[in-house]
Amino acid sequence: MEVVKIENVTRIYKIGAIETQALRGVNLTIANGEFTALVGPSGSGKTTLLQMIGCLDQPSSGRVFVDGKDVTSLNRNQRADMRKGHIGFIFQFFALIPTLTAYENIEMPLLLNGHGANQRRERVMELLKAVDLVDRANNRPDQMSGGQQQRVAIARALATNPTLILADEPTANLDTANGEGVMEIMAQLNKETGVTFVFATHDPRVIKYARRVVTLRDGLIVSE
Template structure:
């Protein structure tokens, strides 16, 4: 089943008189349970493409269909609802709310979804266990290491049981060991829960985890491949 369908998407940024074409007519389809990597040099359009899929930005032209719904036709609040219900995000800079504990950060999307207290608690504890942070539940982000923070971010992304998780350079701010741990967890969750992962990276070690690699160059898909495991 298709989770994401990108049809001839362009994204043009106008900065003063300067026009930058971040995406120049991208077509892409991502099926359910995929573990796909978007790769390419800086400025190739990886992050922009993730933002389009994640309803964080709107294309200049073309269509983006997520979970069967054309998100380019949604208004601001509907896109927020779409993100809350269907899409999880993992960012390079961890992106946790600094005033909330690990538990509360994971709980936040469930609160926004209006889930009951008992249901929320069970889900948060389940996720803390899945990312091996049960003993860190009450710690705030500044009391956690980078790897632990990224694991909390993964748990938060998974909390509302989304159809799709988008990760932008998820290991860029982590050392090798923590990067490996994070990728292992993502891979395991993909296998165990069937949630679709799409991640942008230029770290070769991360690319090796992907089952499908989409290479972008100058805002266009240059090629698709399967990584060669060493």
């Protein structure tokens, strides 16, 4: 079953009189349980494509379906609900809330989804165990290493059992060992839970983990 379906999507950014075409008519289908890498040089459009799939941005033309739902016509709050219920994000810069502990960062999507206190506690502890950070539960981001922060971000992305996790350059700010560790956890979770992972990267060490590689160049998919 397909989790993501992209039909002839374009994205044009306008800065003053200058127009930049980030996507030039992309068609892509991603099936449930895939572990897919979007690769390509900087400016190829992989981050833009991830943002379209993640309902963070809207295409200039074309349509994007997530979990069978056309997300191109959704308003701001509907897109927020879509992200909350169906999509988890992992960003290059870890993207944790600095005032919250590891526990609370993971708990946040569960709170937004209206889970009860006991349910939240069980789920957060389960995820902390999965990313091997139980002893860091009460640490804030500035008290953790980059690798630990990214593992918290993975746990947060998984918190609500989304069907799709999008990761934008998840290892770009990590050293080799931590980068490998993060990718192993992601691959393991993909295997164990069957959640679909789509990640953008140009790091060959990361690409080797992917079971499917989609290459973009100048806003177009050039190979699979």
